[in-house]
Amino acid sequence: MDQRVLAEQFETLRPHLHAVAYRMLGSVSDAQDAIQECWLRLNGSDSDAVDDLRGWLTVVVSRICLDTLRRRRTRRENMVGAWLPELLVTEDVGPEDNAVLDDSVGLALLVVLETLSPAERIAFVLHDVFAVSFDEIAGMLDRSPVAVRQLASRARRRVRQDAPPPVDPATQRRLVLAFLAASRAGDFTALVSILHPEVVFRADVGADQPAPAPLSGADAVARRVLATAPRFARLVRPVLVNGTLGALAGTLDKPVAVIGFTVLDDRIQAIDIIADPKKLRGLRVNG
Numbered sequence: 215m216d217q218r219v220l221a222e223q224f225e226t227l228r229p230h231l232h233a234v235a236y237r238m239l240g241s242v243s244d245a246q247d248a249i250q251e252c253w254l255r256l257n258g259s260d261s262d263a264v265d266d267l268r269g270w271l272t273v274v275v276s277r278i279c280l281d282t283l284r285r286r287r288t289r290r291e292n293m294v295g296a297w298l299p300e301l302l303v304t305e306d307v308g309p310e311d312n313a314v315l316d317d318s319v320g321l322a323l324l325v326v327l328e329t330l331s332p333a334e335r336i337a338f339v340l341h342d343v344f345a346v347s348f349d350e351i352a353g354m355l356d357r358s359p360v361a362v363r364q365l366a367s368r369a370r371r372r373v374r375q376d377a378p379p380p381v382d383p384a385t386q387r388r389l390v391l392a393f394l395a396a397s398r399a400g401d402f403t404a405l406v407s408i409l410h411p412e413v414v415f416r417a418d419v420g421a422d423q424p425a426p427a428p429l430s431g432a433d434a435v436a437r438r439v440l441a442t443a444p445r446f447a448r449l450v451r452p453v454l455v456n457g458t459l460g461a462l463a464g465t466l467d468k469p470v471a472v473i474g475f476t477v478l479d480d481r482i483q484a485i486d487i488i489a490d491p492k493k494l495r496g497l498r499v500n501g
Contacts, residue, residue: 220256220257220261223267224253224256227267227268227271230268230272231248231249231252231271231272232245232249233344234272234275234276234279234339234344235248235249235279236319237319237327237339238276238279238280238282238283238335238336238339239279239282239283240298240299240300240324240327240328241299241300242300242302243300243493244282247282248278248282249275251278252271252274252275256274269350272340272346273350273353273354276340276354277354279336280332280333280336280354280355283335283336284332287331297328297418298325298328298416298486299321299324299325299328300488300493301321301460301472301474301488302319302455302456302457303454303455303460303462303472304453304454305453305454305466306452306453306454306459309383309387319456319457320377320380320456320458321455321456321458321460321474321476321486322377322378322476322484323373323377324456325377325484325486326373326376327373329372330372333355333357333365334365334366334368334369334372336351336354336355337351337355337362337365337366338365338366338369338370338373340354341366342366342369342370348362348363348366378476378477378478381458381477383458385477386458386475387459389408389475389477389480389481390452390459390460390461390475390482391452391459393405393408393475393482394447394450394452394461396408397439397440397443397447397450398443398448400443400444402436402437402440405436405440406432406433406436408482409432409435409436409481409482410432410478410481410482411431411432411481412430412483413430413431413481413483413484413485414428414429414430414435414483414484414485415428415429415430415434415435415439415484415485415487416429416484416486416487417486417487417489418487418488418489418490420489420490420491420492421490435485439485446463446470446471449463449464449470450462450463450473455472455473455474456474458475459475460473460475461473470494471487471488471489472487472488472494473485473487473488474486474487474488
């Protein structure tokens with residue numbers, strides 16, 4: 215196939231490949247690396263022998279993501295604190311903004327996907343999100359279709375158990391704005407009132423800095439928030455984070471941290487802070 219035509223077809227499929235890789239890896243920069251590696255492999259192959267380019271590239275980028283997930287799992291065995299996904303940030307234009315992302319890119323789901331084994335994550339994402347058959351995934355994982363079906367089933371149970379259902383955007387907005395107001399005012403009582411009793415506070419500051427361990431419980435989390443609020447409260451403003459209202463400390467050009475919120479039972483159930491400088495440098499801004 216002519217190189218120019220091949221490049222044009224690849225660029226047409228790039229958004230699909232990015233969608234696959236980001237859900238696999240939870241990292242914009244790693245997804246971009248996987249897509250670049252995918253292009254190099256396509257260039258080095260006999261493209262004339264490929265009947266279904268989209269399917270072929272989906273398999274290739276998934277194999278690359280699988281290798282990345284396995285290496286990452288090994289590196290994190292001794293990691294203290296939390297590893298959180300790189301988030302997709304969009305300017306917030308107010309309650310009328312309905313440009314939310316697909317549920318399969320939601321922060322809560324991405325956090326749960328991080329708890330799966332690489333094989334479980336591949337099986338779940340490819341089958342449940344992108345409708346790839348178990349037979350195709352089996353060849354990729356070097357397992358039987360029955361075994362792959364079991365992997366996807368285990369992953370699906372974990373997701374149903376641990377990922378809260380989508381929340382009404384108005385509820386998310388009300389709680390996040392109340393959180394920001396209480397943090398700025400130093401109002402402990404108001405803050406506790408909007409936190410779930412089992413709220414979890416996680417911060418990803420990167421591997422090069424001392425990492426705080428995850429914290430749970432409304433009182434403990436409120437105290438942690440108010441201990442740091444005086445330094446950052448004035449820098450924080452609402453933004454859309456992976457399709458739901460979150461917050462950004464700093465600016466899109468010079469971010470200090472991105473904050474994602476998960477809501478359950480009309481309370482904030484999780485607060486996830488990305489302050490890893492490497493992840494912030496690759497901050498993906500949509501819109």
